[in-house]
């Protein structure tokens with residue numbers, strides 16, 4: 001790599017009218033702007049989904065509470081789940097992938113910039129469609145507004161018999177539309193990584209971030225397609241007299257479950273692989289060591305990708321699949337623990353012998369390591385099918401997957417926000433507020449999700465708007481709800497920090513973390529064309545080579 | 558051939574097993590006090606097999622947790638950047654194949670062990686230990702209540718399932734065929750067995766053999782619509798004699814007393830009879846629970862309220878007050894009719 005690849009300082013922005021700026025953002029095909037649009041869009045939905053969760057928890061703070069009606073409660077958990085998965089976590093991860101992948105592989109943009117814009121707007125309209133149900137779905141008198149069939153919308157609850165009005169249609173159409181957006185972005189990511197790498201960057205020299213996102217995008221293509229197909233079948237059932245899932249006319253409810261979970265399980269890995277990607281960038285930089293066992297990490301990622309396509313029916317251990325089928329899904333599910341475990345060990349080995357700097361991004365990633373360990377182990381517990389006959393559909397499951405999604409994914413995501421904020425905005429965030437955010441969120445997270453396991457073990461099923469006293473669940477539910485307030489406070493600090501730092505933060509410089517991947521070689525924020533000259537690399541850590549010409553990486557790789 | 562070493566190992570592992578079992582038994586004795594729906598207080602063979610497996614799985618995952626947690630904590634503390642740091646980069650280590658191999662093989666061995674234990678329990682619970690003197694029950698899930706039919710005994714009832722105690726002297730397990738009249742439900746009484754779903758067009762089955770008399774609680778565990786939360790389960794496990802007596806009583810048609818004939822007339826001339834059955838009268842609806850022996854039940858509306866005259870009256874006046882969203886409509890009856898109707902229902906013993 002040569003110093004020429006450092007970008008030119010961006011031309012000073014002339015003052016533009018608001019309408020011009022808006023027009024620029026709406027019509028943009030720049031991967032960085034689209035990335036930021038994705039991220040802001042997801043943050044808005046994070047607030048909405050979070051408020052829904054808070055209302056759910058207030059309702060459950062004590063038995064026989066009357067804060068919301070059962071009808072409203074059922075809509076809330078349906079909207080909360082659907083929003084968080086499809087309109088928060090997926091878009092925000094796509095946002096980071098969009099922003100960072102071209103920069104990390106030394107490209108000027110994604111492979112298909114217009115497809116990129118198209119995909120973003122599809123996702124965005126999908127989310128709006130879901131929430132438009134609040135005004136648009138009261139088709140028949142007495143029919144509900146927001147969807148209330150649960151985020152996995154089991155048949156036959158979604159049939160016209162049990163779901164009158166249009167709430168289910170809005171749910172279906174929202175996922176259909178945003179599903180096309182997701183597939184578009186996934187194709188784009190695959191094409192970008194395979195075709196747009198700069199000179200010298202062989203597949204084996206890509207940052208792990210790119211590898212993990214490559215596998216993620218492959219999974220999106222494989223997993224979202226069956227979901228989209230199932231949505232179309234559901235629409236055929238509801239409006240064209242089809243009987244795919246219509247149990248009253250010989251259709252099969254189990255059929256829907258298979259379709260949903262063959263999407264649903266890989267989806268977990270779609271969400272968690274980018275989280276691994278963040279951790280795999282942040283942990284080495286703040287330990288001051290390269291990632292331990294790069295080839296093994298890549299192998300484990302690809303293995304997770306393949307195995308995750310064969311485990312879906314572990315969500316269905318209680319539907320009566322028979323002993324042999326259950327046994328198969330036990331072994332495939334347990335098998336996925338091996339590559340996942342390998343990853344944890346490799347991160348551990350990366351820290352080992354390093355010099356850890358506890359900056360906010362690293363704090364979030366360290367918490368992630370501990371929490372993901374627990375999430376993985378509770379997952380192993382439930383992979384033992386008979387144990388799942390007790391734990392499945394209980395609050396234990398709810399605690400488990402929130403441990404994955406919040407304790408694993410959201411924590412690394414916060415880490416990613418702080419880590420790349422200087423690059424995206426050109427400003428440094430406030431470290432004090434960042435640490436405050438971390439500790440508040442850590443306390444809130446553990447109050448809520450540690451204690452949530454217990455009512456599950458004591459027989460409390462999920463999705464109930466209220467519960468009976470005298471079952472030993474009261475205290476735990478109370479503590480769980482208290483944790484929510486800490487989390488809410490933490491989110492306020494987080495958003496405050498982002499906004500304050502954007503306007504008032506110190507200038508960050510190109511490379512505030514003394515990091516090693518290509519995005520840190522260009523300006524903060526990067527110019528529209530990313531690099532003045534396309535860089536060329538010789539190792540996985542091009543900036544290390546540049547900073548240590550006496551001891552470059554390419555000698556060892 | 559058996560070496561000394563393996564004998565020792567057997568001894569140790571047996572010790573550990575015995576110790577675990579004792580601890581588990583002691584815990585299981587205390588556990589119901591925590592919660593009547595505690596999964597760690599099994600009272601029937603399927604729940605016990607699951608409990609045994611869960612201890613093993615918890616022990617293995619617990620050890621893994623302790624080891625990895627300690628390593629993580631140690632390395633985070635040990636390798637923090639010190640105050641007096643010299644500012645030089647630490648040695649750059651890229652990986653090690655031996656170490657990678659070790660932490661691939663050890664997890665594989667652990668997974669194999671967990672898998673074997675799991676496969677055994679799956680087979681033991683899912684294979685059918687059908688006996689001659691078993692009781693057969695058909696449980697039908699409805700939005701938001703349970704229908705129970707005893708085909709061999711000619712009994713139909715709702716919401717409160719009665720089964721006999723099954724012990725070593727007189728094993729009499731109960732086989733439950735699970736059907737659904739509308740959406741998905743799930744039968745979950747944690748102390749008796751794991752849950753099994755009731756899916757329309759997809760008959761399932763499960764079995765229990767409770768060892769002790771008593772009332773076992775649970776509730777529907779698969780989201781089934783508005784009132785999923787108040788679709789509660791009550792299983793009455795009775796000594797054989799009590800159970801037989803209960804069956805005898807349930808087989809009788811409804812008692813008709815002239816004192817309540819006005820209430821009966823109201824019942825039979827309103828829509829009640831389209832949805833409810835009272836055996837021996839014209840009421841033969843099947844949309845709602847069978848009311849022939851309503852007063853033999855402790856609760857109404859799938860456990861949502863105790864079966865007292867006030868609750869019964871309140872229920873008929875306005876079901877939504879007890880269970881908002883339930884599928885029984887408020888019938889807009891006058892106070893007088895309501896009293897007569899309640900009086901009639903109270904004769905259905």
Ligand SMILES: [Cu+2]
Nearest residue numbers: 742777781788
């Ligand atoms: Cu139900």
